[in-house]
Amino acid sequence: MNEPLRFVTFEGPEGSGKSTQAARLAARLRERGADVTLTREPGGTELGRRIRSWLLHRDEPMGHEAEFLLYSADRAEHLRTVVRPALERGGFVISDRxxxxxxxxxxxxxxxxxxxxxxxxxxxxxxxRPALTFLLDLPPEEGLARLAGRDRLEGESLAFHRRVRAGYLELARREPDRWVVLDALSDSETLERRIFEEVSRRWPA
Ligand SMILES: Nc1ncnc2c1ncn2[C@@H]1O[C@H](COP(=O)(O)OP(=O)(O)OP(=O)(O)O)[C@@H](O)[C@H]1O
Ligand SMILES: [Mg+2]
Incomplete structure (x- = not known):
């Protein structure tokens, strides 16, 4: 595939503003006339929607390995049917997770x-591989307060969410050229501007 792929991902904890910012970036790129595919994980395909609903609304416990493999099955379908085709025709793909x-x-x-x-x-x-990944970094208490118990992962302990946050920061530290860490406590407009600046710098119109 031609490099560099116009593949941008948004990561961060629940309630950090990923969906908000992914949609705003897609809208701004479309205003610029770009071919943009806005998608999400899990759930970017029909199989993904089923897997997502299963993962988020199951009431029986599931092993961590099975959980990971279900997310991976969704990812494989998402790549095959949504992400790869769009990248191969030279479009932007913006994935929410x-x-x-x-x-x-x-x-x-x-x-x-x-x-x-x-x-x-x-x-x-x-x-x-994503060319650019925005981490919307947020203290877990703040994200959880924004959402107040919407689905299953949000029911995890605070300790779990703290490990996730530290994990994200570690991933970003290891690959500083790909990741841009943003303070998700900033207001949405400031974040939107900063994100669009970064994307425009990498891919001038
Ligand atoms: N910068 C911000 N400041 C304050 N509130 C925000 C900000 N961005 C988004 N919100 C609000 O926080 C909530 C969560 O935002 P959003 O759905 O974009 O987050 P998310 O990361 O996609 O969450 P999830 O992980 O549940 O999908 C929404 O009510 C949204 O309006
Ligand atoms: Mg979201």
């Missing part, structure tokens, strides 16, 4: 072996 969510939640949060997660993910991703 992607593989880094698995590293943060199932790896740092649940304690699954990161090398195993990376090995499985490598087989799924092939040569597709």
């Amino acid at each position: 992607f593989v880094d969510s698995s590293y943060a939640y199932q790896g740092y949060g649940r304690g699954l072996d990161l090398d195993w997660l990376r090995a499985v993910s490598a087989g799924i991703l092939g040569d597709v």
